[in-house]
Amino acid sequence: MGFVLEVLRDALEALSGGLGGDLGAVVWLTSWIALVATGIAVLVGIPLGTVLGLGEFRAKRSITVLVNTAMGMPPVLAGLVLLLLLWRGGPFGSWGLLFTPPAMVLAQATLAIPIAVGLTAAAVGGLPPAAKEQLAAFRLPRWRRGAVAVREVWPAVGGAVAAAFGRVISEVGAVLIVGGNIRGETRVLTTAIVQETRQAQFGQALAFGFVLLGMALVVNAGITWLQFKDSAQ
């Protein structure tokens, strides 16, 4: 128990220094990468998920199976595939993205999009048949009908956003591979935790972990507030 308490004290000490220096840069990069990646996942995933959930087409089941499989995509595999694609001399090597923050956004969005698609599809697909018939009876353009459906099941779609963000903020395998954990450039909270743990700086590692949890708490509180605010209407 003494050991754990000692680490905990070190962690609090590290946090009491505030967000100065390295920690500030790491927190800033973590935040904007996670927000941009989640934003992409929301913008791409919710419309696609609505189409998949409401539409009636032949490949619907097979596509649902593929999306659900991609929801469980191992991050390190996504990282490896992106590394190969972005490798200098590889298909997209000329973009020069490897070991830069945009490559990390790409990796996280790749992992988060299937989650946004799958959970949105499940939410709107779960509308009662009567509601779906009513929706079809509206003389509205398709995209408007989709928007109405999303609004109808908004708390569940909000859950999809929260799940996508959770995937992005906690992910370490893919961002380590395509980011490289370069100090001041591509080091985020999760890769910093790996590094500090490897170097036996447990207090510092735990401090990063607390910050990570704090960020997840703030974002999820915001999403939950939005969920309740709308479902109360």
Add this chain to the structure above:
Amino acid sequence: MVALVACGGPGSERVVVAAGTSLVDSGLMDALADQYESANPGVDVSVVGEASAQVLELGRRGAADVLVTHAPALEEAFLADGLAELSEIAFTSEFVLVGPPALEDRLRGTIEDVLIEIAAGELEFVSRGDGSGTHEREVELWNAAGIDPGGEPWYRKTGQGMGLTLIVADQRLAITLSERGSFVAAADQLDLQVLDVSAGPGLLNPYRVTLVVGRTAAAADFAKWLIDGAPAGLSELNRSLFDEDDIYRPAD
């Protein structure tokens, strides 16, 4: 208790060896473990790859039985604390400076001159930036050349193992210091070339094998084998792993 639950077969005994990531990334440590296991079927050797500072920390906390490190200054502190039952330099390799082919002609000479040229030309250098033996040596070499690269825009730290650091250097057309074995193991996927830096004593890389105090007889036997038995087989391992003769050599 934990060892009993985690080990492979009934009655087999587990020995945890923690080694620098260069030795794990080069494949040597796994090859040595395989060799020992096939000669001693009752023993299960588990290899953990970490930076040397963390390897010693694992030993200090009793999480590893046998340590293989290449960070003399850190090892000295460990030995001074009386934590080793047995500790000897078992084998050596060397450090190489590697960089993009375009810089091959520009960067040659003594290690001091080359480092001074890198700093003067602000050529990108990728550092391990962790507590590894390779990073410790890199810092010593910069000191010897009278340069403090910390905070310079051309100096980057990955904080990761040797393999990933080599990949970052390769993709960014940068220079890095690597242990020769882990570079050769990755070389056919990389464009990096070994720079023609005259090898002085500053590039020698001795590996120390340490048996932590109070470990099992199996752990002691494995440590003794690493020091006395394994070095004789190194040239054969060099050929099978790297197709070269002298990457790892027995200590004198």
